[in-house]
Amino acid sequence: SKSLPKVFTDASLLKLVIENLIDNAIHYTRKGGEVSVNIERKNGRNIIFKIKDDGIGISEEEKKYIFKKFFRAENALRKRTRGNGLGLYICKSIIEKLGGKIWFDSKLNKGTTFYFTLPIK
Known part of the structure; x- marks a missing residue:
């Protein structure tokens, strides 16, 4: 697998965002459900984080x-x-302050995926 480039950002703020999104995914997923986290390069200019639940x-x-x-x-x-x-x-x-964007896809009773990007510097 390709290694991801470094993102120079405020680590404590990034940690807060990731923890909150994962915490929400866990709390709103039924027992036995799944939560996944994925990080990948997007367009060569951004890193995209995906937190998905069912x-x-x-x-x-x-x-x-x-x-x-x-x-x-x-x-x-x-x-x-x-x-x-x-x-x-x-x-x-936080994400907007760090120069990124945040959005989501969701279907009632099916799950939600939150996405956010951060620029590669």
């Missing part, structure tokens, strides 16, 4: 709010997991 997913109606401060999806509230609706808002703020 959990509860996000409804179409709620997707537009997922990065809003204090927002928690209805199915996440029903699951009674801890949280205050700041995690994804903070992740988005």
